[in-house]
Each structure stands twice: as structure tokens, then as C-alpha cells.
Amino acid sequence: MNELRNRMLVIGGIMIVVAIIFLVKLLYMQVFDDEWKTRAQRITEASVILKPPRGVVYDRNGKLLVANQAVHDLMIIPKQVKEFDTLAFSNIIGMDIDKFKERLKDRSLRRAPHQSHIILPHVTPNEYAAINEQLHNFPGFFGQPTTMRNYPHPVGALLLGDVREVSPKHIENDSYYKPGDHVGNGGLELAYEKQLRGVKGISYFYRDNLGILHEVAEGRLDSSAVPGTQLTSTIDAELQAYGEKLMQNKKGCIVAIEPKTGEILSLVSAPSYDPGLLVGQSRGENYALLQADSLNPLYNRALKGAYRPGSIFKMIQALVALEEGVITPQTRVHCNRKIIGCHGPHTYDDLNGAIKHSCNPYFRNVMQRMVEAGKKKNRFEDAPIGLDKWKKNIMRFGLGTNLGTDIPGIRTGLVPGSSYYDKIYGEKRWAFSTIYSVSIGEGELLVTPLHMANLACIIANRGWYISPHVMSAINGVTVTDSIATRIETGISAKHFDVVVDAMETVVNEPGGTADRARIDGITVCGKTGTVQNDPIPDHSVFIAFAPKDDPKIAVAVYVEYAGFGGTWAAPIASLITEKYLTDSISNQRKEQRILDAVILDY
């Protein structure tokens, strides 16, 4: 029987071999190969992201500028959906039937049928109430509460910015964002996106084979959402509203700053629009309408409008010249209208007169003294030296820089230096006579209205400014230290006296170009400018600050195509100033005239 006994070994051997094969395969499947593990995880694990509400924004007086409202996103979990009447449903939710069907076919729904996807975002509470009644008839659809922006005081649309859905670029740059998230677009929303967005929370679940979610570890692993931080801005909502009202039916902008602190009280770009238009379901439609509007309401003229400064520039010239010592307040220059045009009855002004009458030949001469400083005999070699020195001085007034402001999107403007002209004319092929229009604020100079308002601040402060900014506190804690840097022009305060006095006369003395800016009982200092725009009508420009001693507000106003600065920009500036300082308007006719004006075309 020995032979047969050996068979026992064979049989036993087979069993052992099979066991080993199994164990090897198991070892591979369980320990070395992750494929099954990840697949199991994908099916059983689910997490729900909790989105926090965005931070709200207050104005300087505690009024709510940007708030949130509760809405619902209509969601679908494809796996749970049973056959239903698509036409009836699309009617209930108010969505076009073809669009609805297309959304249902979307690939992302098929790739992740266990997860929820958005069908219709931002359904308002009223609409949702009607939909919610019917939702139980359509398994697989449900409403997820979320928030979207609303504006209790619908002003400052461009300044505040709006909120849009993230683009692939956003997701690429910052892994915090996932498709369907929202991010700030322009203005404050963009500048303070990180603070406003809060922190997402996450809730972990297990999903069973019916698709029902069960909590994991009693929620111990979850993290709750942190709402966005509250911001307090420097804006005065009432002033902003008033400014937008004054600028109705006109194109242009108003910038108002508090000189001592650099806080921007108001930033109006006209035409303006209701920020509520860019919220919710109609956002896309409204955005397209605004984009197509020929008046360009989406273009923030206060920040992006690059205009020539015009006559206002003359004051900077004066200040730089005084500091350089090339003129004194008593210096007189003949008003030679042959070399450059001028207007008004004056012939031989001193500085004060020249500012008051806005005398072009005077300031041409002033700049010439600085540019042709005689460092080199050759005019063409001399000019670049003088010009660059001049440029350095001018830039200390913030021109050609971004002013260190916290609002995004500002253009720096342009202060031409020697390299600029070298490129245009070639080296040593230009001299002062080529570029002199810069001396009166024309030519290649470009500034934005914010720069102009800042200029008013510099003069009001007699020689320095704080970076104009729009945010003053986060969560109630003042943060001005990091934002508000003080910048000196390096020009001694005594030189400013001349300019300030001159600006006072411009407004208050007879013959001044800006008598429409006069306010009873308040000493307003200002300067008109008329920006040339040949062949189309000039822009009307005016800067001012008040009161003369201890100024509380500085303004810059631009009104496009409105002609002389004194006609339109000046009265608007004074109305703003008066409203801010006294909260009332004494001259109703002045106000009414402005409100009725329509200057959209030329």
C-alpha cells in the first residue's frame, strides 16, 4: 500500500499549493495593490464642503454697504433620480427646457453620479418657496442653502466690486478654490478676497449602497466653516449716493478724500449702475448688457481714466519751481501769447495772478527755467538732464506711481522723462521747444482722477499725503498702519502758502475762474482745468479742498465733454463739499441745474 500512501502526499500537496496561491493573491490585493482600496473609498466615502458666507462691508459710519442674503442652489444627485417629466420640472424651476436637458447630459454628472451637482444656482427665497413645494415629487433633486451678495445701499458698484464664479485660472493659481466656488471680481471684493472669503468647512460621511449618507465618527473629524471677516471701508455711503446722483446723465467721475488720513470718502464713476444687477441668476445677462453699453459703465474712470491734467498741473509746476528756487512768488512773466495761447485780460502776472488767471506763457517759462538749466551748452543735451530732474520732482507728488493705494486696477499715468522722448524722437533730437506743452499740463502727461484728488490732498496738507485707501478696519480692528503710508513731497510748507492763497482767490475773488464753487461761510480753495481734447469738446476738470485752514475734504471732479472747468466740474465739487461738511445744500438752484444737466454726447 506504500504506493498509495504516497498519494496522500500528492493530495495534501495540492491543497497546500492552492492555499499558497490564494494567500499570494490576497497579499497582493490587500497589501501591495491600492486599486481596490481607492475604488472602495470612492464609493463609500463622501464629504460635503460647507461654504461660509462672505464677509460684509460697512461704510465709515456703520452703514451696511455689502451684505449677504440667503438663497438656495438647486442640486441634483444623478444616482437618486428616477424617471420624471422634464418639461414640467423645467417649468417649475423656471429654466428653459433645452438648457435643462443639456445640463442633465453634462459629463460631470455622469462621472460622479453619487455626488451632488448644481442645476440652478442662486434661487431667491420667493422662487424657492414655490419650487420647494414640488420638490418631493422629483427624487434626486434638492435645495442647498447658500448665500449671495445684496446691497442695502446700492452705490459704489465699481468700487465695491462684484462676485463671480471661479474660472479655471483661479483654480489653477490657488488650490483653495474648487469649481462652483465664488471669488471677488474687481474693487474691494478682489482686493480683500482672502479676508472676505472665510474658510470652508468640511463634513465627512460614509455613503451606503442606497446613497444615504451617514456621519463619520460622530462628526469629530469635521471642521466648521469660518465666515468671512467684516470690513469697514472709508467710504461715506450717503456722500457716494449723492455724488452718483449729481453725476447722473453725465460721463466722468468724482473722487473725494480726507486729506489728513488719506481715507477715500467717495469714488464715483459715471455712468454708474446698481450693483445688485450683477448678483444672482440675471448676472450673466446684465453683465453682457453693461459691457455692450456704449457709455462704458463698467470702466472705472476714477482709476483707469487717463486724462491730461490740464491747468491744474500748473500748480505742481509752481511748487517744484519754488522749491528749486528758479522762481519766487514775486516773479513776473510777460503773457506772450505768440509763443503759446492764453485767455483773459492779464499781461504781466506774478505767481498769484498767474495761478488765478491760469496764464499759460507764465508756466511755460517756469518749466523752461527748470528744463533748460544750462548744465550743457547744447540745447539738445541740456534738456534731458533738466527734464529728468524735473520728472523726479514731479513724481514725488504721486504722479506716474500707483500711490500705494489698496484699490486694484489703478493706472499709474505717465510723467514723460528723457527716455520717453528719446524713443519717440531719437536721442538728442528733441529739446524743450519740442515738449513744452507739458508745461501747462497738456502733451504727453497722463494722470488719473485719483491722482488729481491726491494732489488736492497734498496741497491741503501743505506738502505730504497718505496713500489713498478704501479700507480702514478688519473685524473692527483698525489696520491703517500697514495701508496708510505717509509720503513726503520734500517741498517745504511755506511754498504751499502761495498756492493755497491763489487757490482761494480762484474761487472767492471776482474774476476767478471758479466762482461757481463758492460756498457761503466756507473757504473753498480750488483750481479749474480744461483738458483739451481736439477736435472733440474739452473735459471739465476741477480740484478743491475745504476749509482752507484745517481742511476736511479734498475733491477732484471730471466731467467729460463739458467744456470749461468752471462751468460744470466746479459746482459739482462744491456741492459735494458742502454736503459733506454741512449735510445740507444752501443753493438749491445750483443743485437743480446740475441734476438736470445731460452731457452724454457732443
Added chain:
Amino acid sequence: MLLGWTTIYSAGFHDGGQSFFDFGTESGKQLFWIGVCAILALIILNLEGSFFNQFAWPIYGFVMLLLVLVLLVGKEVGGAKAWFRIGSFGIQPSEFSKMALALVMGRFIAESGSKFRQVNTRLKAAGILLFPAGLILLQPDLGTVLVYSGFVFVLYREGLSGAILIGGMGGLALGVICIIMGQSTIDYPFFGEAGGEFLLYGIVIFVIGISLLSVKLFTLPRHRKKRIWGTALWGLAAIIFSVGVSTVMKTDMLLKGYQKQRILITLGQIEDPQGSGYNLDKSKMAIGSGGFTGKGYLHGPMTKFNYVPEQSTDFIFSTIGEEWGFLGCFVVIILQVTLCIRLIFLAERQRSQFSRVYGYSCASILFMHLLINVGMVIGLAPVIGIPLPFFSYGGSSIMGFTILICIMLRLDAERLTIFR
């Protein structure tokens, strides 16, 4: 003995662990059956060993009757008429038939003694086996029928030539190759495009030709005639088998559609995670996610949330895999294999042929269950429903195995005292 008991306890706990909602029913029922088995064990262990020897045939007859009955009045579960319903419990005769068969085999072979070397006797043995197999096939319960094929080990031990064993394995390999090749299409020079299996036929014929030639040339003349006939017979069998397999796969004979799908999935020819491959797919996920030590008792999400179908019956190994990881699987497999081998040892030291045959039958049955069940769950064998001994939920299953083993224990206990 100990091995048997531990596994029984495990099964009990497992039923409760899987889904809290079933705690009252499945686990409770299993506990009940365990109790019943305990009593049964006591009874059997106290019976005389000769009882089994003498009553082998009647027991066999009784079970056969049950098998026929179940075809007629049994309840249909899952497309098969395999159960009786008594109150809220079910009884599956096929589970008991294995035990009965083992007894009868033992009796028959012991009685035939040396006659076993004759073909006649062997055919009769085959008949005893095929009769219940056929009945079960009618149910249909393919899995249990496959378990019967394990009896080949028993017969092998008792003298059946090893050639059968090798032939069986060779046939399996040939069949697999045939199926795989059948899935592809080859462009033949004269016939145009056709299935790959024809290429296989060609190869087989070629191989047979070579073997015949080599037999003719290399063997001694006195063996030659026998050998040539032998080779020719094998060759013929191979061809018929190949043709048969491809025909079965290509047409609807013998195997149903989903069964063919399952075979194809196992061989890696197709994937069907949503349809026929669903069970297997989920089972693999559960096991694969277990890692080295598993996710912890009651903590496996796939089991907890009922992702794996049949997770307390045929697929219970998946639960082990997910909750106890590789270590758990290792332990279970080792336990089961050790049980089989231990049975072999016990069988070998028996003095009576009856007991020895019975012992080998036990081992073979358990081994086949292990082979098919675990193989199916981890994807090495096509999905065929049979329980894992002592683990899967099911009163009949546990009872069947308990009786099976306890008889052996009894016989072993008596081996020194009785000379038969």
C-alpha cells in the same frame, strides 16, 4: 476538533457584525443553528461507529429521496429549487447529501476490496456519485456539483490512476486556453476570418501527431501497441473536449448566458462591473481595501453599508477581508487548510478502509468548498455559489459540516478499539 469549534464561533459573531439592522435575524438564527449543532455533535459522538457503517445505505437512500422531493415540492430560491421551507427556517438537502455520499462511498469501497482495481467496480462507484450529482444539477446547483468532483481525490487515494488527476488538470488548462483563444478572431489564409479556437484545434492535432510519432519511434515494441492506443485515445479526448468547450461557449448549450459571462470575467477576457461582474467587483473592493490588518471589527464601510451582495453567505470571505485585512484572511485560510490536512492525517491512521475513505471524503469536500468559495471571492474562480464551511450563514450548511466532521471524530476515536 478545536479547529472546528473556533470556526463555528467566528461565524456566529460575523453575522452580527455586518449590518446592525440584521442583528436580530441572521446572527440570531445562526446562533440557534450553532446550538442545534452542538446538540447534534453530542449525539453523534456518542453513537457507535458501526452505526454509520451499517446505516450508510439507508441514509444515502433517504437523502436521495429528499433530493428528488425537493425538485418536486421545494421552494425556489434564486432560480434554483434547492430548499424546503419549515416555518421560518429553510433546509437544504444538498448539504446533507455530501455527508451521505461520503458514508456510502466508504462502505462500497471497503466492501469491494481488491475488486476496486477493476473497471466495473470503478464504474459502479462513479454511478453512486453521479446519481445525486445529476439530481442536484437539475435543481440546478452547479456549485455543489463541483464539490462532488472533489471525490476524485478520494478515489485517487484508493487506487484510481494518477493519470486521471493529470488528465483532469490538463483538461482544465486546455479548456481555459480554448476559451481564451475562442475570444479572438484570426485571419486564416484560406478560410478567411474565424474564431481563434480553430488554431487551437490545429495545434492539438499537431501535438497528437508528434506524440504518436515519437511513441512509434521511441518506445519498445512490446509497449508500443498499448501506448499508441493510449495516446490516440487521449488525443481524441482532447479534441472532443476542445470542440465541446468552444461549442458550449459559442452557443447556448449547457451553460446559461450569465454563467458564460462569469467564466469570461474570471479569465480576464471581459469586464462587467455593473452586470455579471458586479458581485465580484464589490467583493474585490471590500477585500482589497482591508490592507494588512483590516479596518476593524464592524468598521468596514463596504460591509457595513451592504455593498457586497450575499455578504453573509457566499461572500462572507469579503467581510473577513475588509474587517480583518490580510492577517484575517491568512488566519482563516490556514485554519481551513489545516483542518483539511488534519483530516487526511486522521484518515491515514485509520485501520479500516471505510473510515479511511470517509476521512478522505471529508477532507476533499471541505477543500473543494474552500477552493471554490475563496477562489470566487478573490476573482480566481468564476462566481459560483457555495458556502464557506462554518462561516457562511445557513443552518443546513453548518449542520451538514458538523455532522460530517463529528462522524469522523467518532470513527477516529474508535479506531484503536474496533477492527473492521
